Amino acid sequence: MTSTEQRSGTVAGGVGESPTRPDGVVKVRGEFAYSSDLWREDMLWGATLRTPHPYARIRSIDISEALKLPGVKAVLTHEDVPGENIYGLEHPDQPVLAAEVVRYQGEPVAIVAADHPETARRAAARIDIDYEVLEPVVDSEAAMAPDATVLHPDHGSNVVRHVPIQHGDPDSATADVVVTGEYEVGMQDQAFLGPESGLAVPAEDGGIDLYVATQWLHVDQKQVAVALGMPVDKIRLHLAGVGGAFGAREDLSMQVHACMLAQYTGKPVKIVYGREESFFGHVHRHPARLRYEHGATKDGKLVYVKTRMVLDGGAYASTTAAVAGNAATLGVGPYVVPNVRIDCYGVYTNNPPCGAMRGFGAVQACFGYESQMDKLAAALGMDPVELRVRNAIDEGAVMPTGQVVDSPAPAARLLELVRDRPLPAERAAEADLRDLPGGVSNTTHGEGVRRGVGYAIGIKNVGFSEGFDDYSTARVRLLAVDGEPLVSVHTAAAEVGQGLVTLQAQIARTELGVAQVSVEQADTSVGSAGSSSASRQSYVTGGAVREACRQVRDAVLDLAAQRLDVARAGLELSGGKIASAEHGVLVELGELLGSTSIERIVEWRHRPTHPLDPVTGQGNAHVQYALAAHRAVVDVDVDLGLIKVVELACAQDVGKAINPDAVLGQIHGGTAQGLGLAIMEEIQVSGGVVRNPSFTDYLIPTILDMPPMAVDVLELADPHAPYGLRGVGEPPTISSTPAVVAAIRAATGRALTRIPVRPEHITSTD
């Protein structure tokens, strides 16, 4: 067999290029079919009744008035869940429909199918539920107190997971300079634009076809099957058009509900959440309370870091355990720290459930450790970038878990890249209002405006960690159509807007030298691809597609050797032709294939990871680390507390840019999401009740908030990864937040220990 490192053929649109994405133009034109556009002539509409109470006991449910409404076809409660009334991504603890208690505002209690969506909603409103309202547990610290109400008695306490990490000898370490700080991170929402939606269609075999916008078809499939009490192969999932994900589609939303209603009525059932409902329909980013103590020598070498982190997981576990694992293992940042103690807690409360969101625990930690690095730099009288560079990890560094960083980790270089870029021009004396804090709201013509510059660097693990069996499956088929070779690539990997469909085709073109590649619709008729999360799909599904292509290539060269009766060695597949150095072009690929098609299915895994020791937190938990650094330049109206981010510079090592345009898109988008957390994005929760479930009051950055970016992309190959690539999607979200906050601190002189920073924090009117 030839070396699998052999490359086949140069056709346009391969790895390293930026071919046009197939969904790009239609999305811009508003013609892309999202899951909310799904339609069947005979379909019913589903609606969900949610509890208004953060914590209550259900005494009774009376559905009789709902059933009387003309057009209503089904009203179902927990009694109608055919299988097990429990689900969860990592730890099943969440009912499909609440039975005895509700644990958060918005928890589903009943579902309705009707011939019109408005009828379904009105019927849901007629369901009469008698609640015994209970005192909610809404404070994450109080939830850990010995006398706290235990929200999940089976679990024993409200601590979902405690992750301790002990490295070196933090108890006896002493330092010349010590800084401590307490920080708080508010609850960010993924705020995708395409609300939760899908269509469940009953099939003739008694099964169900579910068309849905999700991040991981197979994990949905498994949970739906359990809840419906049906074999997994009877629940077939098909990816519908996804309007953004960012972690919010990892947990189930309407999947089981639509399937229950479809099974009950025998009709297709569509459910589309409204915008307000969407805020209750998915998990959010964990709010966090962070306490840090950093000790350093007087020349700025870190001696120790001690931290205690408390993540509010809300009512159900979702991915809280893994988020806590990330926050802990990445808790000191990309720095060499000889002595570390970390205690990270993920807890249950009656607040909205929190789980996956871009950055996944690394975001919260980064706000803490980067705030501390600035504070330490100030205490040392040292330049904040210089302090970071002095302590930056590089390849070979040892993380607090004992894991050795075994591929490039250019933390210092990334910091230097953003530092050494020219600063943007000073604000013009007669600046356009759009370039000033407040924009055209005309709040300043320059009065009170101070400029600040801030830096931050963040670190993220790529892929699923701590021993998870993380794999993807690819089915690649090579055939000839009208004599022209065509590659079909089929995976279950969810295109959530990141560009994975384009990337799969690029890999096939590069590996097989065939221009025409058809990427099939993702569904569960092929094996699992794992989740479109954790910055992992380019790595894992990319790896699976590459390997399947290589096996197909080997097979087609075997076929050529056999058919042409030539030696196998030396044969190449290039530009749609079989050739050898000795004989030149031997045959066109299409001609060779004729009616033969070659198909290979590959299940591909990255290197195994390992669990953390439950006491010491030691272990090779992560497969790959990824770094990004930001410099933020802001203008702050210090009298009004309004902010204009003038420029964001980012430097990120991506190992290999498979699609350079898509890489930039991820860096821009991730940076914007981090900016949002820094200065405006927060689900405000009071007593367990969400106060701003709308885009009127949950603000995300507009074009007047997100500045132009200067981006440096490094491509330092990771020898363990396909093409040397490194996950891209999350790192820019992580460091942009603390960089923006650092810049605001520089402009205002305020401590700013909570994000998002509000005008009240800057003007002392909170």
Added chain:
Amino acid sequence: MDFLRPTTLAEALRAKADNPDAVPIAGGTDVMVELNFDKRRPKALLDLNQVPELATWTEDDETLVLGASVPYATIIRRFADIAPGLAMASRTVGSPQIRNRGTVGGNLGSASPAGDAHPALLAVNATVDLASVRGSRSVGIHEFFTGPKRSVLEPDELIVAVRVPVATGPQQFAKVGTRNAMVIAVCSFGVALHPKTGSVGTGIGSAGPTPLRAEDAQLYLAAELEGRWNDPKPLPDNVLREFGQLVGAAASPIDDVRGTADYRRHALSVLARRTLAWAWQDYSSGRWAA
């Protein structure tokens, strides 16, 4: 839900008289949000988009009579010179799409304390023209608002137009939001200087149950400006500050999801100080000389 589509003002007034529960809709930028969020289920919608009388305007030397369904985009484009405060306020509304559809008539109809047009209208003593099959009446803007999202509008009445006195002096408007575009006011402030009468107008938004005027601030400033109109040197800092303090004191804000009461008072005093300085600087340029 019925959808009523009159094509003349007379038809519209008849329809409103016959269907007092009907909710008038022009741009729909408020009404549709309420319908979409299921906050309101009117028996009927009264579409005013086909009523030509409401979509027009007239202007003479003294007054701009602005039809109720003239969109913000038109105000920004056409009336920045004669109604500068209102044009500036219009510029802060929503997004370009919203400004193409949203109207001052709708803003008044909603009567939200956060309505962007209100402070600018208060500052210039605008008048709202109301009509019904019973007849017409004009109501001063300061009498129009009666409570949060409540006004003097009777169930059978429609807002026909708003009468905006043509500017004879500088006007300013500023609005605080926690985003640099597309944001509801945390608080807002409008100021108009009237050199011919030596008076001052103000309007405060989103800092009380209704849009407000800062009457003490107006009187204070008018007194301070007496004697300065003919010799407009920069205003002393203490005058700017006192004006700001009085404007902050005139507000009766609450803590809510958009901001604290303390912040609103503080921000209003800053906005008042700044907008007054800009307005006076504008006046000093001489362009408002009679």
